[in-house]
Amino acid sequence: MIDGRIFFSEATVRYEMHEWPVDGLEARGNGRIICYDPNNGTTRTVLRGLKFPNGICIASDGKSILFAETFGCSIKRYWFDGPKTGKVETVIDNLPGYPDNINLASDGNYWLAMVGMRSPRARSRLEDAGLPQANGKRVPIDEWLFPNINTGCVIKFNERGEVLDSLWDLRGVNHPMITSMREHRGYLYLGGIANNRIGRYKLADADPDFVQYERRWRTTQ
Amino acid sequence: MMPALKAFADRFLGRGDATITVPSFDGALKPNQILEKAETIGQFAAPEDLATDGKALYIADGSAVLRLDGTVTTEVRRFDRTISALCCLPDGGIAAALDGREVQVFATPSASSPRAAISDPALNAVNALSPGPQGTLIATDGSTARPYRQWVYDLMERGRSGKVLSLDIASRSVRPIASGLSFAFGACAAGEDVFVSESWRHRLIAIAADGSQRAILDNLPVYPSRLSPAASGGFWLTAFAARTQLVEFVLRENAYRRRMMTEIDPEYWIAPKLKSGQSFLEPMQGAHIKTMGVVKPWAPPRSYGLVIRLDANGVPLYALHSRVDGVNHGVAAAVEIDGSLFALAKGPGRLLRMPLGMIEQELRA
Numbered sequence: 001m002i003d004g005r006i007f008f009s010e011a012t013v014r015y016e017m018h019e020w021p022v023d024g025l026e027a028r029g030n031g032r033i034i035c036y037d038p039n040n041g042t043t044r045t046v047l048r049g050l051k052f053p054n055g056i057c058i059a060s061d062g063k064s065i066l067f068a069e070t071f072g073c074s075i076k077r078y079w080f081d082g083p084k085t086g087k088v089e090t091v092i093d094n095l096p097g098y099p100d101n102i103n104l105a106s107d108g109n110y111w112l113a114m115v116g117m118r119s120p121r122a123r124s125r126l127e128d129a130g131l132p133q134a135n136g137k138r139v140p141i142d143e144w145l146f147p148n149i150n151t152g153c154v155i156k157f158n159e160r161g162e163v164l165d166s167l168w169d170l171r172g173v174n175h176p177m178i179t180s181m182r183e184h185r186g187y188l189y190l191g192g193i194a195n196n197r198i199g200r201y202k203l204a205d206a207d208p209d210f211v212q213y214e215r216r217w218r219t220t221q
Numbered sequence: 222m223m224p225a226l227k228a229f230a231d232r233f234l235g236r237g238d239a240t241i242t243v244p245s246f247d248g249a250l251k252p253n254q255i256l257e258k259a260e261t262i263g264q265f266a267a268p269e270d271l272a273t274d275g276k277a278l279y280i281a282d283g284s285a286v287l288r289l290d291g292t293v294t295t296e297v298r299r300f301d302r303t304i305s306a307l308c309c310l311p312d313g314g315i316a317a318a319l320d321g322r323e324v325q326v327f328a329t330p331s332a333s334s335p336r337a338a339i340s341d342p343a344l345n346a347v348n349a350l351s352p353g354p355q356g357t358l359i360a361t362d363g364s365t366a367r368p369y370r371q372w373v374y375d376l377m378e379r380g381r382s383g384k385v386l387s388l389d390i391a392s393r394s395v396r397p398i399a400s401g402l403s404f405a406f407g408a409c410a411a412g413e414d415v416f417v418s419e420s421w422r423h424r425l426i427a428i429a430a431d432g433s434q435r436a437i438l439d440n441l442p443v444y445p446s447r448l449s450p451a452a453s454g455g456f457w458l459t460a461f462a463a464r465t466q467l468v469e470f471v472l473r474e475n476a477y478r479r480r481m482m483t484e485i486d487p488e489y490w491i492a493p494k495l496k497s498g499q500s501f502l503e504p505m506q507g508a509h510i511k512t513m514g515v516v517k518p519w520a521p522p523r524s525y526g527l528v529i530r531l532d533a534n535g536v537p538l539y540a541l542h543s544r545v546d547g548v549n550h551g552v553a554a555a556v557e558i559d560g561s562l563f564a565l566a567k568g569p570g571r572l573l574r575m576p577l578g579m580i581e582q583e584l585r586a
Contacts, residue, residue, distance in 0.1 A: 142508035
């Protein structure tokens, strides 16, 4: 933030980072958003009970952040300043995939990386009873059901929650599991935490001089 | 009573048939990429079965019978229904099962009208034909509950209504040799016995002339299917899919499975498939995550390609694989002609050819 505050997400307080599939299996809201304020040296939890919060990105008003709830399949907005301070609103709900990082696009909209897609799955008896799947107890992790992570997808959306565009690597040939993307000087750069490559996609109508940090500070000053 | 008590104890203790463990590809089943690297000599829309008279190769593709000469395929005949099994007879004739419910026998592959048409209430899902003793045909009938196309329903309903039938061509009569099998899929005469694949019980059984059964191969990590004789003795056994712990788990979770079957498109069930990776709606498992640009070939197989070479006693000698990272999956038929093995990969709809010399060379390497 312009005043030096840093908002960051802790995806899960219950599991280690590499144990994210276990957290996903539970999807019960083990994550939180934390604010570090260098002005008074405090670190405080501002939101808790989130389903794998991810992708914090400052919104256009400079008073709120957008964030993804990966296992909640939603994008939300949290106000840390102004009349709506403390409020959370849903921007997009019931996404067909699992959202990861969010970043500003040169046209003022936002890019969103989908880490994987949702697939139809019957609910188990144990889920009905509010318990974790028996799946998790009797089947080794390599055999667990996962979101379809071998699909690459990036969408563009705006603050009204409208999806404006989508880019795909449907079979995940080069870019399965895209977890992060960033627009820079007319290209969209793509990365995945389990991949061995970084992709670059030429954007037809993008501002060729767009550099995210310059824009961000210009709009918030 | 004792089997019921044992089954109960096994469920309670999580052992025996109640476990979800799957044997690994080991020993003679050690993986390789021979099937994946095989030469593709034809692509077909709906290939189902292969047959040979020792010289020509016949392919059942949808409702047509095609003959392969070199690399050229010629349509030999066309039916009004889909062919579910095809075999050549020692007297030069050819037999085809239509929609699993009728078997027609022709004096020659191109004969204009059938020599015999056998339709009997006992025929429901005939999925393989093989010449039997004294002018008979051996047929495997996968299920009396489901038509032959709906094999995945039969698996998920834990079907046990498969049969082996002896069809007498002259009298058009049908005589059961075995019944109550967990999906009979493929048979081949082996001396006095008949070897039969029992897919859902992952085994190959021998049925003696007196009807007694014994297991030849048990606890296979795959679902065995059609088998054919090898020229130098023994057999080629295909497996149209491989087992996974997740499918075994779902097969033991009755309420979950019933719900999956009512709520979800069968295309996306947790069940073995002839091909996979077609849509992101398919269930994906942890080990399938493409890491560093690579899918692990030893990940749990939603689909798989396998042909096993058996000796005359049914002992596996070696196997030809197309692994999880490959595409030549769903192999349901394999026949040997003139020093080459032809295999039908139903997943990609490919007819594959592997010279036996090349196979032996690869296996020695």
